[in-house]
Amino acid sequence: MTSTRTLLAGYKRAARFLTPYRWRLLWILLTGVAATSFGLAQPYISKLLIDEALLRRDFHALLKVSLMMVGAAVGSFTLNILSSYQYVRVSALVLFDMRVALYQHLQSLSPRFWAKAQLGDVVSRINNDISEVQRISADSLLSVLSNVVFLLGSAAIMASLNVRLFLLSLIVLPFSIWTLRFYQRRLAVRVKLVRERGADIGSFLLETLLGYRVVVTANAETREVARFRARNQSFLDALLSMQLVAFLSGAVPGTLLTLCTAALFLYGGRLVIEGQLTTGSLVALMAYHARLLSPVQNLMSLYTNLVSGGVSLARVWELFDTRAEIVELPGALPWKAASGGxxxxxxxxxxxxxxxxxxxxxxxxxxxxxxxxxxxxxxxxxxxxxxxxxxxxxxxxxxxxxxxxxxxxxxxxxxxxxxxxxxxxLFHATVRENIAYVRPEATDEEIAAAARAAAIHQRIQALPDGYATVVAERGQTFSAGERQRIALAxxxxxxxxxxxxxxxxxxxxxxxxxxxxxxxxxxxxxxxxxxxxxxxxxxxxxxxxxxxxx
The missing domain is CATH 3.40.50.300 (P-loop containing nucleotide triphosphate hydrolases)
Structure with a gap:
């Protein structure tokens, strides 16, 4: 089972990729806090609208409050757009750096690793899992900060308006949080299972499509389709199980929080009738309470996303943690004037x-x-x-x-x-690019000279586009002997x-x-x-x- 501590450790390790962007991230987060503050002011402005303008029939106050509402809405919209766009951009750059670092690490691993690893699983981790982390990170950090700021701000304003109503709104929170943790502990296992079943499908497709000649000549098409269907069914079963737990982890706590609204209506209305609370204050309290549900539910669903991202991140760290057998010693010597002994x-x-x-x-x-x-x-x-x-x-x-x-x-x-x-x-590229792979800066004359030395120049010239001919996947454009000669060139x-x-x-x-x-x-x-x-x-x-x- 993936514990909360393990998930946090995985995200903590990822912090090193954030370091080059720390100042830009700080500016983005401050912009997000400012945008949230504008949104936080809007329910309180509605209190002023009712108590100071409408009930007192004061047009000057009405005009002033309306301008305040417009300013808060425009400010919140502008800063939200700015911070969200920049945050998504930075998060994409961070995850791109992670993907490049993982790709470089994979290149350092020995053939012993590749003999044991499933290629489909490795590709799934570097592509799908990092994409999942990027998707979640694009939604999470800024959202967490905005929701926490809004939650704390709403709580402070509600307490200032009426402490008893505020405390009533908090009664159900412990039960909602306990329910959340109950389901989240079960969610991590199911998310990991979905990732593994998806990787199984990728590995199966690579293996059977690369070996299609064996499959066809053995009349095994029907058998392989049945195996593919079984793997898809395993993935579907794991996905549905994960979705059910994910739904319950958000829906049950959210339902408990929603039930609290009815109690607030009843008690708050009674206070207004008895003259202990203004109508505007009740409207503002209910507006904050309605918005209070949103950040709590968002934080709950964010935890679900963080669990999913943590599982993907753990799969990525497993590759990072695979030790490279061959490492260059500190102070390794250059080998320039080589004779070849x-x-x-x-x-x-x-x-x-x-x-x-x-x-x-x-x-x-x-x-x-x-x-x-x-x-x-x-x-x-x-x-x-x-x-x-x-x-x-x-x-x-x-x-x-x-x-x-x-x-x-x-x-x-x-x-x-x-x-x-x-x-x-041979790569799925032009003949020229395949020969020049070791020296991309080589001239056409140097490439042709190497091809002549390998006795493959005339065969290349006979191709429709000569050296610009694109080689089919796995070099199928050429015979085995011709592939040897191109590799020799x-x-x-x-x-x-x-x-x-x-x-x-x-x-x-x-x-x-x-x-x-x-x-x-x-x-x-x-x-x-x-x-x-x-x-x-x-x-x-x-x-x-x-x-x-x-």
Missing amino acids: VECDDVSFGYNGHRVLHGLSFRVEPGTICAIVGPSGVGKSTLADLLVRFYDPEQGAIRLDGRDLRDLRLEDVRRQVMLLDQAPY RALLADPKVLVLDEPTSALDEENERAIAETLCAVLAGRTAIVITHRASLARIAHQVVTLDA
């Missing part, structure tokens, strides 16, 4: 207690090609991740030009060591000192494999390269071969 010194690494690499040692001289061969599951791809520091060795060290990777700046390591995955990813454009190729021909037929091997022979000359493969054709182009055993 690579050394593995007694490297050991494993997953969840299962050792994959054990005591691996070898050295690759600058400008040479080293092939890493061995059967599946012996840690070849793990070695590739270690070389670009997606992970750190559990024992031993990997050195570049004699310096431990952990002592170098991450930016320099990933600029000088480029990994070409066995399933390269991207890597060559970066001009790294060390190029790590992880199974670059695993998805290719013999002819394309031979073509890629010939291309690599040409482009890797004079560059340090580590080619991870189980294909003999690629091993033959290497200056040395390191064999990993199971």
Whole structure:
């Protein structure tokens, strides 16, 4: 169960994102207080209208009171518009900063996190949950302040008009607040369940739509529709349960407060009849009481929103609290004049207690090609991740030009060591943008030169829009071999000192494999390269071969 203390702690953590906007927020809040003060004056002006103008038949007083009412209405309207607009703007900027910070944090997490995480759930948290927090924050802080100011101001004016009527209006408040807390404790659990069911739907859609070829060829469309329907029903059940509790949390206390109005009418009317209270004072008291209900109910519903936002915020903090495995050491060394020497010194690494690499040692001289061969599951791809520091060795060290990777700046390591995955990813963007992703400032000539070196220039030129052709999602515009060549062009454009190729021909037929091997022979000359493969054709182009055993 999400406790009030936990929710408050979540909002307290978010305060650091407010700091850059603190002075602007202070000005907005002061403007909101001023707007509320104008609204607070209007019921009292109605007392003056009745007692000082109408009952005394004083036209001069009537004119004066009317001008006061117009001034209060215009002032309240103008300041409310100004403060509300600026507050929504600032709250959107604060939540944008939070979303950017979370996105940056996610980029620092290792493949170990992404192997366990559900992509749909992560996307739901960074998009839907932060949007929910933004929606609530846009309504809450300014509203809380305005309602509290109005509530305290109304209470003070009511007490000054008639203490006994004021105390009568307060009798029902403890019961209303107890009822509110009774339902709110149950609401947090249901809100969290709705968020989780919504994330389940997102994960299901990503998984089945990305794997649509398997679904269709297995004749599983009907089965998957049934599973989708079941997840939607679970979401609907959770949503209806949440809505029922949310309705009761506001309706029951509100009903108790409304019943108090009848008692105020009866007792206040009796005081007017007995001459102990003026008609104007009763009208003002009832107006304040009617408005007193509104801020109390608003604060009650705001608590409901704050619970909902707190649950979303807790889901966001869970991602923030996921520790980055790879961090740059304070005072990390630059790696500028790199020659490209690579050394593995007694490297050991494993997953969840299962050792994959054990005591691996070898050295690759600058400008040479080293092939890493061995059967599946012996840690070849793990070695590739270690070389670009997606992970750190559990024992031993990997050195570049004699310096431990952990002592170098991450930016320099990933600029000088480029990994070409066995399933390269192409963005839904133009071919030019995909190749230039590592160097957005590259000229067209440099991009074309990299494409020629990767033997993909002519294929790109044959496309309807050449380098301006937009690549279909997941690179479906091109064959597997062509995707490899575009990814190779991207890597060559970066001009790294060390190029790590992880199974670059695993998805290719013999002819394309031979073509890629010939291309690599040409482009890797004079560059340090580590080619991870189980294909003999690629091993033959290497200056040395390191064999990993199971």
